[in-house]
Amino acid sequence: xxxxxxxxxIPREILRKPLLRQFLSLCKRNRWFRYGxxxxxxxxxxxxxxxxxxxxxxxxxxxxxxxxxxxxxRLAQLQTQFLELEKQKAGLFKExxxxxxxxxxxxxxxxxxxxxxxxxxxxxxxxxxxxxxNHFTFSGAEVQIIGxxxxxxxxxxxxxxxxxxxxxxxxxxxYSEKQVIENHTIYNFQITTEPIWDHGELKG
Numbered sequence: 001x002x003x004x005x006x007x008x009x010i011p012r013e014i015l016r017k018p019l020l021r022q023f024l025s026l027c028k029r030n031r032w033f034r035y036g037x038x039x040x041x042x043x044x045x046x047x048x049x050x051x052x053x054x055x056x057x058x059x060x061x062x063x064x065x066x067x068x069x070x071x072x073x074r075l076a077q078l079q080t081q082f083l084e085l086e087k088q089k090a091g092l093f094k095e096x097x098x099x100x101x102x103x104x105x106x107x108x109x110x111x112x113x114x115x116x117x118x119x120x121x122x123x124x125x126x127x128x129x130x131x132x133x134n135h136f137t138f139s140g141a142e143v144q145i146i147g148x149x150x151x152x153x154x155x156x157x158x159x160x161x162x163x164x165x166x167x168x169x170x171x172x173x174x175y176s177e178k179q180v181i182e183n184h185t186i187y188n189f190q191i192t193t194e195p196i197w198d199h200g201e202l203k204g
Contacts, residue, residue: 079182086148086186090132094124119143119195126161128154145191152176152187159191168193
């Protein structure tokens with residue numbers, strides 16, 4: 001039986017040197033060893049970079065998720081506040097209309113303001129419950145009314161009230177859009193109506 005003798009391919013003078021010096025000497029003497037060492041170092045560096053990048057991505061993702069949740073909570077709060085403000089606005093409009101009705105403008109130079117205040121007071125008297133007027137414009141021949149409501153059927157009732165009043169006629173629907181705020185549905189609308197004049201004065 002033939003015995004195989006172990007052969008150490010690393011020169012003895014290298015083995016006598018410290019570990020780091022042995023490594024450097026091998027790199028100098030053996031180009032394939034040098035290439036392998038560089039490849040291993042590059043691979044280790046890539047693994048470290050990948051681990052750092054993955055950790056950074058997880059941190060950024062967690063921060064972004066937290067920011068999104070905070071924004072969602074804040075939006076819900078603002079939507080609730082918006083709905084409450086819209087209801088308060090409706091109450092203020094009716095209160096203002098009632099006060100405007102009590103004003104007596106004596107000066108002829110204020111006839112336009114007098115007509116406007118009388119229109120606002122009259123319109124508020126025909127507004128159904130859960131419907132509020134946000135704004136209206138008056139051109140003399142036509143009044144454009146913009147408002148909101150909790151039930152999209154209320155705008156038909158509003159127009160019917162105007163046409164039956166004897167003060168307005170030819171009420172017409174322009175548009176309506178649905179808006180959901182904190183599980184509450186609001187319908188924004190716009191209509192037009194024509195005041196009925198009697199010798200230059202608004203009836204009613």
